[in-house]
Amino acid sequence: MADELTTPAENTWCPGCGNFGILNAFKKAIPKLEQHGIDRKHLVISAGIGCHGKIFDYVPLSGLYSLHGRSMATVQGIKLGNPDLKVLTFAGDGDAFGEGISHMIFAAKRNADITVIVHNNGTYALTTGQFSPTSGKGFKGPSLPSGNVEEPLNPLSLMLEAGASFVARGYAGRIDHLADLIVEAVLHEGFSYIDVLQPSVVFNNTYKEYNALVEIIEKPAGRLEDAVQLAKRFDRLPIGVLYKVSKPVYHKELYGKWNPAVNRLMHEERKRRIATYLSERLQK
Amino acid sequence: MAGGLQGCKTFFINGGYGIKPMNDDVFTYLIGGKAGQGTKKAGIVAANFFSALKRNVFQMNDYPSLIRGGHNFSLVSTATRKIYSQYMKADLAVLLDQRSYTIHRDHLTENGVLVYDSTAVKQGQGIGLPIASLAKNYADPDLIVGVTGIAVLAAVVGADRAKLDTLIQKEYRRSAEDNLKFAHEIYDEAEKKITQRFELREGKETHPILAGAETIGLGASAAGLDLYFAYPMTPSTPILHFLAAQAKQLGVVTVQPENEIAVANMAIGAAFTGARSMVGTSGGGFCLMQEAFSLAGMVEALVVFFLGQRPGPSTGVPTYSEQGELLFSLYPGQGEFPRIVASPGSIEEAFYVAAELLDLAWRFQTPAILLSEKHLTESSMNVDLDIEKIRAAAPDMHTSGIYQRYRQTETGVSPLLFPPSDAMIKWNSYEHDEQGYTSEEADVIARMHVKRRTKQESLIRYLREKVQTVNEYGTGDPCVFTFGSTTMSVREAVLHAGLSCTVVQPIYLQPFPSWNLMKYVGRKAVVVEQNCTGQLEQLLREKTGITPISSIRQFNGRPFNPVDLAEQLRKVIG
Numbered sequence: 001m002a003d004e005l006t007t008p009a010e011n012t013w014c015p016g017c018g019n020f021g022i023l024n025a026f027k028k029a030i031p032k033l034e035q036h037g038i039d040r041k042h043l044v045i046s047a048g049i050g051c052h053g054k055i056f057d058y059v060p061l062s063g064l065y066s067l068h069g070r071s072m073a074t075v076q077g078i079k080l081g082n083p084d085l086k087v088l089t090f091a092g093d094g095d096a097f098g099e100g101i102s103h104m105i106f107a108a109k110r111n112a113d114i115t116v117i118v119h120n121n122g123t124y125a126l127t128t129g130q131f132s133p134t135s136g137k138g139f140k141g142p143s144l145p146s147g148n149v150e151e152p153l154n155p156l157s158l159m160l161e162a163g164a165s166f167v168a169r170g171y172a173g174r175i176d177h178l179a180d181l182i183v184e185a186v187l188h189e190g191f192s193y194i195d196v197l198q199p200s201v202v203f204n205n206t207y208k209e210y211n212a213l214v215e216i217i218e219k220p221a222g223r224l225e226d227a228v229q230l231a232k233r234f235d236r237l238p239i240g241v242l243y244k245v246s247k248p249v250y251h252k253e254l255y256g257k258w259n260p261a262v263n264r265l266m267h268e269e270r271k272r273r274i275a276t277y278l279s280e281r282l283q284k
Numbered sequence: 285m286a287g288g289l290q291g292c293k294t295f296f297i298n299g300g301y302g303i304k305p306m307n308d309d310v311f312t313y314l315i316g317g318k319a320g321q322g323t324k325k326a327g328i329v330a331a332n333f334f335s336a337l338k339r340n341v342f343q344m345n346d347y348p349s350l351i352r353g354g355h356n357f358s359l360v361s362t363a364t365r366k367i368y369s370q371y372m373k374a375d376l377a378v379l380l381d382q383r384s385y386t387i388h389r390d391h392l393t394e395n396g397v398l399v400y401d402s403t404a405v406k407q408g409q410g411i412g413l414p415i416a417s418l419a420k421n422y423a424d425p426d427l428i429v430g431v432t433g434i435a436v437l438a439a440v441v442g443a444d445r446a447k448l449d450t451l452i453q454k455e456y457r458r459s460a461e462d463n464l465k466f467a468h469e470i471y472d473e474a475e476k477k478i479t480q481r482f483e484l485r486e487g488k489e490t491h492p493i494l495a496g497a498e499t500i501g502l503g504a505s506a507a508g509l510d511l512y513f514a515y516p517m518t519p520s521t522p523i524l525h526f527l528a529a530q531a532k533q534l535g536v537v538t539v540q541p542e543n544e545i546a547v548a549n550m551a552i553g554a555a556f557t558g559a560r561s562m563v564g565t566s567g568g569g570f571c572l573m574q575e576a577f578s579l580a581g582m583v584e585a586l587v588v589f590f591l592g593q594r595p596g597p598s599t600g601v602p603t604y605s606e607q608g609e610l611l612f613s614l615y616p617g618q619g620e621f622p623r624i625v626a627s628p629g630s631i632e633e634a635f636y637v638a639a640e641l642l643d644l645a646w647r648f649q650t651p652a653i654l655l656s657e658k659h660l661t662e663s664s665m666n667v668d669l670d671i672e673k674i675r676a677a678a679p680d681m682h683t684s685g686i687y688q689r690y691r692q693t694e695t696g697v698s699p700l701l702f703p704p705s706d707a708m709i710k711w712n713s714y715e716h717d718e719q720g721y722t723s724e725e726a727d728v729i730a731r732m733h734v735k736r737r738t739k740q741e742s743l744i745r746y747l748r749e750k751v752q753t754v755n756e757y758g759t760g761d762p763c764v765f766t767f768g769s770t771t772m773s774v775r776e777a778v779l780h781a782g783l784s785c786t787v788v789q790p791i792y793l794q795p796f797p798s799w800n801l802m803k804y805v806g807r808k809a810v811v812v813e814q815n816c817t818g819q820l821e822q823l824l825r826e827k828t829g830i831t832p833i834s835s836i837r838q839f840n841g842r843p844f845n846p847v848d849l850a851e852q853l854r855k856v857i858g
Contacts, residue, residue: 041704062709077553106542260510260559265535281492
C-alpha cells in the first residue's frame with residue numbers, strides 16, 4: 001500500500017514474504033518514534049546483503065546500504081561519528097550470525113547504542129535457499145541436499161550472554177506488536193537486539209508453525225538467567241522483550257559528551273594546538 | 285675533508301690530540317641489550333642530548349617481536365647538517381649483554397669506542413665496565429642498567445657530571461635518585477678507563493625530534509582528522525598510540541574495534557556523518573579491509589587508509605621494514621573506482637602527505653592510501669614543520685534544490701550532505717541511481733561507471749595542476765629513482781659520499797605521475813628499493829618506459845646502511 005513512506009523503488013520480495021510484515025511494522029514505528037521526539041531526519045538506517053536488505057530501498061530514510069555481515073559495524077561508525085543520530089540496522093541471519101557474528105558479539109559486549117533487527121528466516125533466501133546459521137538440523141537446501149548436519153545457533157541466548165542490554169523477539173506475522181518492539185528498541189539507550197521470526201514463503205515457510213507457537217510475554221525477565229531460559233524455550237516461542245537493563249553506553253564511555261561530527265575543531269584551532277604540541281616537544 | 289674541523293675532533297688522552305679524519309661530522313651512537321633493558325629509551329635520551337647541542341639526529345630502533353629478552357638496539361646518528369639515516373657503524377657502542385656484544389663488536393668506525401658489560405661478557409675487546417654487578421646493589425637491577433648508555437655517552441663526549449645530572453633528572457624521573465647514583469658510578473668507571481673522547485661541535489638550530497608515526501598523526505590532525513580507527517598491528521600501532529595519547533589536545537577520537545573489518549567499516553560509517561576518518565593497519569590487516577575499501581569506492585566515502593609495510597608475505601617479520609606492498613597498494617578492492625596512493629619520502633614529508641591525502645579523499649570522495657614502512661613510522665629525526673602549508677578542503681556541499689547523493693556533475697564529484705538533514709541521503713554499496721536507490725538498469729550501470737571514471741580524470745587533472753607529485757634532489761646523471769623511506773637512505777648515501785646524481789622520488793604512486801616523469805626518459809637510470817622483485821622498477825617501466833641500467837635492492841628487513849648504499853651507487857656512477 002502506497003503511503004508517504006513509500007519510495008519509488010520496486011518491491012521485489014516474493015508475495016507473502018515475512019519481510020513485508022517487518023517493513024510494515026517499521027513504517028508503523030516511524031511516526032510512533034516521532035511522537036517520542038525522534039524525528040525522521042535523526043533516524044539513520046543500514047542493512048546487510050540478502051532479501052532483508054532490500055528494505056533499505058523501500059523506506060525514504062537516510063542511511064548506508066552496507067556489505068554482507070558488516071552493517072552492525074557501519075552503524076556503530078555512524079553512531080561514533082555523530083551520537084545525536086539514532087541508528088538502526090536490518091540484517092539477515094546469515095549477515096548477523098554467519099559473516100558478521102564478531103561484530104554482533106562485540107556490539108553487544110561494548111553496549112554500542114544501536115538497534116539491530118535480524119530478519120531470521122533460517123535460510124539464505126536470496127542465494128536460493130542454502131542452510132544458514134539458524135537453520136535447524138536436517139534443513140534441506142541446494143548446498144546440502146541431504147539436510148543440514150549442524151545444530152542451529154540460538155541468537156537470543158547468544159546476544160544475552162554477550163551483554164546485550166535489550167533483547168526482544170518479534171514475529172513478522174504480528175505487525176503491531178513488532179512495531180512497538182522496534183519503538184522500544186530504538187528508544188532504549190544501548191545495544192538493542194530484535195530477533196524477528198520471518199517465514200520465507202519459498203524456502204522456509206514457517207507461518208503455520210509460528211502461528212501455533214508464538215506467545216506474547218508482557219514483561220521482560222528480571223534476571224539474565226531467566227531471560228536465557230525464555231530464549232531457550234521451544235515448546236512455545238515467547239515474543240516480546242525478553243530482557244532489558246540499563247548500562248553505560250559505548251560512545252559515552254569512550255568520549256563523554258563529545259560529538260566528533262558536530263564539535264569538530266576548526267582549522268585555525270587545530271593549527272594552534274599542533275603548534276603548541278610542537279613547541280612542547282622542543283622544550284622537552 | 286680539507287680543513288679538518290668540519291669533522292669530529294678526537295682526543296687521544298694518552299697520545300696527544302688529533303683530528304679524526306672524517307669527511308663529515310656524523311657521530312653515531314649505538315646501544316644494544318635485551319628487551320626490557322631500556323635501549324630504546326637510552327636512544328631517545330641520547331637523541332635529546334645531541335639535539336640540545338643544536339645538532340640534527342636520526343634514530344632507528346631495531347627490535348624483534350617479543351617483550352622481554354631477545355636483542356634490541358637503538359642507533360642514533362647525529363650531525364650538524366641535516367641527517368636522513370642512521371649509520372650502522374658506531375663511534376660509540378654501549379653493549380649491555382653478551383648477544384649484543386657478539387653481534388655488534390665489529391660495528392665500529394675506525395676510532396670507535398666499544399663499552400660492554402664485563403659481568404656479562406668474558407674476555408671482551410674494548411672497555412669493560414662491571415655494569416650488571418654494580419646494578420645488583422639497586423632495587424631494580426634490570427631497569428637501572430638503562431641509564432648506563434647515557435652515563436657512558438656523557439663521559440665519552442666530555443660532558444661534565446653536572447650536565448649528566450641535569451639530563452638524568454629530566455629524562456629518568458622515575459626513581460631519579462637511584463638512577464643518578466648508578467649513573468655516577470658508571471660515569472666514574474668510564475672516566476677512568478676510556479682512552480678516547482669525541483668533541484661534538486654545536487649546530488646552528490634545533491627542531492623537535494619526532495617519529496614518523498607522530499608526523500603522520502599530526503598531519504592528519506592538521507587536515508581535520510576527527511576519528512582514527514585501528515586494530516593493533518606493527519608498524520601502524522605507534523600512530524594509534526600517539527593519537528590516543530594526544531586525543532584531547534588534537535580533538536581526535538581513537539577507536540580500537542574487534543578486527544580490521546570492523547575498523548574499515550566503522551570508518552566508512554563515521555565518514556557518512558561528516559566526521560573525517562582514517563584507519564591504520566599493515567599488510568595482513570589491509571587484506572581484511574579489501575571489501576570495505578571497495579565499499580568506500582562505491583559509496584564514495586572519504587576515508588584515508590594508512591598502510592605500514594613490514595616484510596611479508598603473510599605474517600612475515602612483524603617488527604622490520606620492507607617495501608613489498610607497493611604493487612598491492614595500487615589496486616586494492618574489487619571493481620573499478622578511483623584510488624589514491626602516496627608514500628612520503630621522509631619523516632617530515634609524512635606530515636604533509638598525511639594532510640594532503642585527507643584533503644584529497646575529501647575533495648574527490650574516494651579512499652586514499654598512505655603507504656609507508658616500519659622504517660619511517662618508527663624512526664625519529666628533527667623535523668621543521670610548517671603548519672601554514674596544510675590545506676583542508678571544505679568539502680563540496682549541497683546548497684539548494686533536490687538533493688541527490690550521486691548527482692552527475694562535470695567533475696564526477698557529487699555535492700555532499702550529512703545527516704541529520706531533511707533531505708534523504710542514501711549511500712549505497714549496490715550499483716545505484718543518482719538518488720542512491722539500488723539499480724540493475726543497463727543505462728544506470730554504465731552512467732555510474734562513467735561518473736567514477738570522470739572523477740578519476742578530475743583527480744588526475746588536480747594532481748597535475750595543484751599537487752607536488754614527484755620530488756627531485758640534486759643534479760646530473762644518473763637519475764636514482766626511489767620511493768618511501770628508502771628516499772632517506774638514498775639522500776643520506778648521496779650526502780655521505782658526495783655523489784653527483786639526481787634523486788627522483790615519486791610521492792604519488794596512484795594515479796602514477798607519469799606527466800612529471802617522462803622528462804627522465806632516455807637518461808641513465810638506477811632504481812633503489814627495499815624489496816626483492818623490483819616493484820618500483822616494474823611500475824616505472826610500465827608507466828613511462830624508463831628502464832634502469834642497474835637496480836639496487838635490499839630485502840633483509842633492514843633499511844639500507846648509507847655507507848654500503850653509497851658504495852653500490854658509486855659502482856654504478858663509475
